[in-house]
C-alpha cells in the first residue's frame with residue numbers, strides 16, 4: 001500500500017486537533033455541550049480568507065480570526081448565563097446566526113486561497129526534510145497544548161475546572177461562575193476558529209459549509225484520545241486529544257483509500273461517537289464480548 | 300458581626316404554592332458568637348442560611364456582615380465574608396480535583412484569582428499544616444482526587460477549606476446529618492476545634508437538640524419562618540431538651556407532636 005497519505009493525515013490531525021482541544025475545554029473541562037463550534041470553525045476560515053484575499057498579513061488574519069472565534073463563544077456564554085437559555089440551544093443559536101454572518105463576511109459560499117500568501121509561507125525556514133507544514137503545525141500545536149496545560153494549573157484555570165465540576169462549591173468560594181463559563185466558551189471557540197483559519201489556509205480554500213458536523217469530529221477525537229490514554233491528568237488528556245485527532249484522520253484516510261464513499265464519512269464518524277458514548281450502556285446489555293473490568297469499577 | 304433585619308422570603312410568590320419561608324426575621328450575632336439553630340422540618344432554617352449566603356435575594360429586609368450591607372450582593376460576592384459547609388458532603392468539594400487544588404480555591408475565597416500556578420511548595424506546606432489538625436492523614440494525600448475520599452473525609456476537608464481563610468461568619472447547615480454516628484461525632488469534634496482555634500462567629504443548624512444545647516453559646520428555635528425562642532447565658536445553661544420542647548409549644552401556643560422536631564438519638 002502506498003503510505004504517502006500518512007504525512008498529510010498527521011498534518012490534518014494536528015490542525016484539526018486544535019479544534020478538538022477547544023471541544024475538550026467545553027465538553028470535558030467546563031461540562032458544557034457547546035455546539036457553537038460548527039459555526040465558529042467556518043467563522044475562523046471566513047475571517048482569515050477574507051482578510052488574506054484583501055491583502056492582510058496571514059499571521060494577522062489568523063490572529064483576528066481567532067479573536068472572532070472568542071467573540072462567538074462569548075456570545076453563546078452570554079445567551080446562556082444572562083438570558084438563561086439552555087447551553088445546548090445557546091450554541092445552536094450562535095451557530096445558526098454564524099452561518100449567515102459567515103456568508104456575509106465571505107460575500108460568497110467559498111473563497112480560494114491557492115494563489116495567496118499563506119501563513120506557512122512565513123515559516124519557510126522550518127523546511128526540515130521538506131516538511132515545512134508538518135513542522136509548522138507540530139510547533140503550533142505543541143505551544144498551544146503547553147499553554148492550555150499551564151493555564152489549567154493556574155488559579156484561574158483551577159476555578160474554570162471547578163466550575164465544570166461543582167458550581168455550588170466554587171460560587172461559595174467567591175467565583176463568578178457566569179464569567180468562568182463565558183471565559184471557557186471564549187477560549188474554546190478561539191481555538192476552534194484558529195483551527196478553522198489554519199485549515200482554510202492548509203486546504204487552500206474556505207467554504208461556508210466546512211463546519212457542518214465538525215463538533216462530532218472534535219468529540220470523536222476527544223473520545224479516541226480518552227480511550228488511548230487513560231489518565232485523569234490534564235497533561236495526558238490534552239495529549240490524548242491530539243493523538244485522537246491524528247488517529248481519526250489516519251482512519252478516515254485509510255477508509256477513503258479502501259473506497260469508502262466520502263459522503264458516508266459523517267455517518268461513520270457519528271456511529272463511532274455513538275459507539276463510544278453508548279458503550280457503557282451496551283456493556284450493560286451483558287453481551288459477553290462487550291464486558292470488561294471497567295464496568296464494575298464505580299457504582 | 301452579622302445583622303439580619305426584617306428578613307422576608309416568600310417562595311413561589313403569587314402561585315398556589317406560595318410559601319413564606321422567612322417572616323420578618325431579626326437576628327444579630329456578635330463577633331465570636333456561636334449560635335445553634337433548631338426547628339422542625341421546613342421551619343426556614345436552611346432558608347435563613349441561604350439568604351445570609353446570598354443564594355437568593357430577600358423579598359424584604361436587609362443583611363449586613365461586619366458593617367457591610369450585603370443585601371444586594373449575589374452569593375459569590377459575599378464569599379469573602381462568609382464560608383459554609385453544606386449538609387451533603389459532596390457539595391463542598393470538587394471531586395475531579397485533588398485535595399491541594401480544592402484547597403487552592405478555598406485559599407482564594409477572599410482574593411482575586413491570578414494567572415500564577417495554583418500550587419507551589421509554600422502553599423503545600425500551608426495545606427499540610429492545616430490538614431494535620433484533622434488527624435485523618437489527609438496531609439499525606441495532597442495529590443489525591445477528592446472523589447477518592449469518604450463522605451466523612453470530604454466533610455472534614457470542607458471544614459478545613461471553610462476556615463483556611465478566616466471567615467467573618469461560618470455557616471453550617473446540618474453538616475453532620477448525612478454521616479454515620481461515629482463519623483458525625485468526629486466531624487463535630489473537628490468543628491469545635493476549628494471554631495475555637497480561630498475564634499469564629501458561627502451559625503449552625505442542627506436537628507440534634509442535645510448538640511444544639513451542648514455546642515455554642517446561644518440557641519434559637521425557628522418555626523414557620525419565625526424565631527420563636529432565643530436563649531443564651533444562664534437561661535440556656537439550665538435548659539433541657541424537654542424544656543426546649545415545652546418552650547416551643549408555648550411559644551407557638553400549640554401542642555408539639557413528637558414528629559415536629561426530629562430528635563436524633
Ligand SMILES: Nc1ncnc2c1ncn2[C@@H]1O[C@H](COP(=O)(O)OP(=O)(O)O)[C@@H](O)[C@H]1O
Nearest residue numbers: 310311318320339340341342343344345346347
Ligand atoms: N428553593 C426553594 N423553592 C421553593 N420553596 C423552598 C425553597 N427552599 C425552601 N423552600 C420552602 O421553604 C420552607 C422552608 O424550608 P427550609 O428553609 O429548607 O426549612 P428547614 O431547613 O428548616 O427544614 C419549606 O416549606 C420549603 O419547602
Ligand SMILES: [Mg+2]
Nearest residue numbers: 344345346472
Ligand atoms: Mg434544612
